[in-house]
Amino acid sequence: MDPLQRAALLQTVLDCPDSQVRLTGLSALELYGLPIGEPDERIDELLGHAPPPKGPEYAKMLFTPHFSWVGERLRTPVPDVVVTKSFGLDRYPGPWGTWLADPIEALVVAASFLPRWRVTACLDALMSRNIVAVDGGSFPPYSRKLIEKRLRRFPPTSVATRRTLTALSDAVENTWSPRETLTRLIVLAHGFPPPVMNFHVVVDHADRNLDLAWPESRVAVEYNGADHVDRRKQRLEDNGWKVRFVVLEDLLDPHRRKLWLTWLATELANATHGSESTPTLKTA
Structure with missing residues (x-):
């Protein structure tokens, strides 16, 4: 069982109506097919970007399921997981019967681990293509206005929110791959x-x-x-x-x-x- 399958299985086990548990952060972004990737000092230096504040923890977090909850606080004895309170955006069906946090919430949660250009690449993707859900539905491309509206749900002074807003200022619609970004x-x-x-x-x-x-x-x-x-x-x-x-x-x-x-x-x-x-x- 690979880390994503384990994360999805744990979500289905931990979920309950009172907590509405969902996968978030890097795991959710990966399951959405968004272009995450490890930090690279060469690229940060080339673009004049500061390195991500939690970049050294990227590899560890990639293999650590991160769950968030709405309503009743989620408590679990399961080791090697991260549990935080959701900011209240919707959740969506993912593979293997799991539920995923809204892509914007997952991106804010992951923003401190990702290079700034990768956050921009994820936003480019959200604004440029549909994300097909496992249940057959799909997200239409997120407009910049919708992304800005959802980001207002997050603490404006938090490092992760500021990083996402900065990355959004670099994002452009109709960009179809992270290499184009x-x-x-x-x-x-x-x-x-x-x-x-x-x-x-x-x-x-x-x-x-x-x-x-x-x-x-x-x-x-x-x-x-x-x-x-x-x-x-x-x-x-x-x-x-x-x-x-x-x-x-x-x-x-x-x-x-x-x-x-x-x-x-x-x-x-x-x-x-x-x-x-x-x-x-x-x-x-």
């Missing part, structure tokens, strides 16, 4: 104008979505680890786009990162014909 945040950290995420174009009578696009300049960056990018790149360039494909190593390796960021600065500068608004690559 990271690529966008790197671009912004180096002084470029905000891209349009998954910009829709029609190329050779086929619909395409460009991961990060600057439509007025017809410049785009695509995160893609596939081997078949050459033909797609050629078709886009035949239609007037300048496109750079990047993979994870291009994001993390300083030399490779400088190459594509320099390319981006050059192409945006060429598109603006040397105007005063020409972007300039920031260097550390």
Whole structure:
């Protein structure tokens, strides 16, 4: 039995009508399919983010079931679990008959363990795609307004609430993967104008979505680890786009990162014909 299955089983055992027990924190986010991940000092430094205050505890908490309750206080003799009071948001059905805290509540609970960019990636996902529940229903994408409304249920001065609100200021709708989130945040950290995420174009009578696009300049960056990018790149360039494909190593390796960021600065500068608004690559 893996840790998530154990957590789900414990929730069904501990649940009772008077307490409305639900899984929360990292376990709930993982069961929702949201893009959590361990802290990485390189990425925090690259983005200019402070490390998560409880980052060293991430691995432990990933394997520690965290439950919250509403109503009658939950007391349990079960070892190696965390139990806290819920902030009163709804709970939703999860796998194996379990119940999960609302995604926003689970994210606030987990925010002190996660890198800031990962919190943003989770918010990007919530605002950009449906989350399908086990019972066949689904959440529509959460609007920024709804997220802000739910965050008002939490103590405004708590570290976790502030971290989530800060991450929300970086979040953007129509972002479809955590790698797109990271690529966008790197671009912004180096002084470029905000891209349009998954910009829709029609190329050779086929619909395409460009991961990060600057439509007025017809410049785009695509995160893609596939081997078949050459033909797609050629078709886009035949239609007037300048496109750079990047993979994870291009994001993390300083030399490779400088190459594509320099390319981006050059192409945006060429598109603006040397105007005063020409972007300039920031260097550390």
